Amino acid sequence: MKAKKDINTEEKIVEAAEKVFIKNGMAGARMQQIADEAGINKALLHYYYRSKEKLFSIVFRTALKALLPNIIKSFKSEGSFFEKLRVFVDTYLTIIEKNPHLPGFVIHELNHRPEQLIQTIAELDIDIQFIIDDINTEIENGNIINISPNDLIINVISLCIFPVVARPMVTGVLFKGDKDEYKTFLKERKSHVADFVINSIKTK
Amino acid sequence: MKAKKDINTEEKIVEAAEKVFIKNGMAGARMQQIADEAGINKALLHYYYRSKEKLFSIVFRTALKALLPNIIKSFKSEGSFFEKLRVFVDTYLTIIEKNPHLPGFVIHELNHRPEQLIQTIAELDIDIQFIIDDINTEIENGNIINISPNDLIINVISLCIFPVVARPMVTGVLFKGDKDEYKTFLKERKSHVADFVINSIKTK
DNA sequence: AACTAGTTTAACCATATGGTTAAATCAATT
DNA sequence: AATTGATTTAACCATATGGTTAAACTAGTT
Numbered sequence: 001m002k003a004k005k006d007i008n009t010e011e012k013i014v015e016a017a018e019k020v021f022i023k024n025g026m027a028g029a030r031m032q033q034i035a036d037e038a039g040i041n042k043a044l045l046h047y048y049y050r051s052k053e054k055l056f057s058i059v060f061r062t063a064l065k066a067l068l069p070n071i072i073k074s075f076k077s078e079g080s081f082f083e084k085l086r087v088f089v090d091t092y093l094t095i096i097e098k099n100p101h102l103p104g105f106v107i108h109e110l111n112h113r114p115e116q117l118i119q120t121i122a123e124l125d126i127d128i129q130f131i132i133d134d135i136n137t138e139i140e141n142g143n144i145i146n147i148s149p150n151d152l153i154i155n156v157i158s159l160c161i162f163p164v165v166a167r168p169m170v171t172g173v174l175f176k177g178d179k180d181e182y183k184t185f186l187k188e189r190k191s192h193v194a195d196f197v198i199n200s201i202k203t204k
Numbered sequence: 205m206k207a208k209k210d211i212n213t214e215e216k217i218v219e220a221a222e223k224v225f226i227k228n229g230m231a232g233a234r235m236q237q238i239a240d241e242a243g244i245n246k247a248l249l250h251y252y253y254r255s256k257e258k259l260f261s262i263v264f265r266t267a268l269k270a271l272l273p274n275i276i277k278s279f280k281s282e283g284s285f286f287e288k289l290r291v292f293v294d295t296y297l298t299i300i301e302k303n304p305h306l307p308g309f310v311i312h313e314l315n316h317r318p319e320q321l322i323q324t325i326a327e328l329d330i331d332i333q334f335i336i337d338d339i340n341t342e343i344e345n346g347n348i349i350n351i352s353p354n355d356l357i358i359n360v361i362s363l364c365i366f367p368v369v370a371r372p373m374v375t376g377v378l379f380k381g382d383k384d385e386y387k388t389f390l391k392e393r394k395s396h397v398a399d400f401v402i403n404s405i406k407t408k
Numbered sequence: 409a410a411c412t413a414g415t416t417t418a419a420c421c422a423t424a425t426g427g428t429t430a431a432a433t434c435a436a437t438t
Numbered sequence: 439a440a441t442t443g444a445t446t447t448a449a450c451c452a453t454a455t456g457g458t459t460a461a462a463c464t465a466g467t468t
Contacts, residue, residue: 256456
């Protein structure tokens with residue numbers, strides 16, 4: 001019944017699509033480019049995945065999953081609140097460094113057609129309540145200052161994501177194009193972000 | 205010699221181009237869309253601005269100017285370091301709120317073809333040395349803790365830009381799509397960011 | 409009124425692009 | 439080996455898109 005299919009073609013296509021979409025965005029991506037990247041022909045693309053839109057949906061959902069829920073889980077590690085915060089920052093920055101274009105892709109597409117894509121976020125049903133509860137407990141216990149949990153969460157994410165998403169701007173303005181300087185900057189960033197945040201919120 | 209030209213057509217075109225490019229990005233923008241937006245016809249677009257690429261360059265440069273140098277100047281205000289920091293955050297967030305898609309546009313295009321566009325940044329010749337000097341002086345005077353100026357600058361910018369650039373993600377995950385909640389969040393953000401940063405760096 | 413130079417338009421062109429179709433391959437089953 | 443059904447391909451199509459051209463229009467100038 002089944003034919004050859006040395007290495008799963010479906011998967012090859014999705015991987016190629018991820019590469020092309022995340023690099024060029026929906027509007028900039030070309031089906032031919034995806035086909036080339038997958039080492040197949042354009043028609044085969046449409047055989048497996050009817051339309052560009054369908055392929056995009058799959059890639060977008062995968063990207064969103066890689067960016068949000070899995071990492072939020074890393075906040076469920078053992079230890080004190082500050083230790084959990086350090087693990088979270090470390091995990092998040094590691095994943096983003098490995099896929100530096102991923103956050104930018106998600107943000108750009110989300111900004112471009114929020115109505116259609118916001119649904120995808122909702123479907124992931126991301127639960128951050130346990131983090132909010134954690135923060136409130138720390139406040140009640142007098143371990144950290146009185147801060148809005150939403151602000152604190154956004155602050156941590158901002159400090160992690162932005163320097164990676166805006167890499168060319170950062171290297172261009174701050175490092176005058178010096179790539180090595182940027183690399184060391186990012187490397188030291190993991191501990192820096194955690195230090196910076198903890199320093200701001202810990203009660204003296 | 206000159207003909208009618210009620211309201212400067214050139215300007216109308218650039219304004220339309222800004223709108224369309226910043227909303228859709230280079231790849232997603234259509235010359236027809238720009239022509240429609242400007243209330244003229246496609247050929248007239250090419251009469252004034254030879255190619256899409258040329259128009260894009262103008263828009264990109266304008267966007268970059270709006271995002272970087274003018275605002276950095278706001279750090280040259282009077283007062284103590286902390287006061288200057290507050291003015292900076294306030295100014296920056298105000299401008300970004302007024303043009304919420306601007307940072308995302310610049311970041312996306314910069315990521316897409318860094319080689320070609322990084323040049324544009326270099327041409328602006330942005331000087332942040334005076335900020336770095338300011339920070340170092342504060343450290344020497346014992347007013348703020350020993351922090352890398354680059355990290356501090358990036359932190360402030362991150363905390364300002366990210367929540368606006370990633371608005372759909374923020375509203376989607378944190379506020380479950382509640383727009384009003386996001387608005388109040390942003391309004392309180394100006395003082396919060398400054399407080400958060402100052403709290404982290406000030407010596408006790 | 410005729411001329412001139414800047415301005416605006418409709419019609420057109422070549423190419424790129426997403427998508428379709430029908431035929432060819434291929435491997436397991438009979 | 440013939441059948442079958444999944445897989446793969448070349449060729450094609452309709453439309454969209456960036457860009458061009460030549461003609462028409464406009465308002466000052468002579």
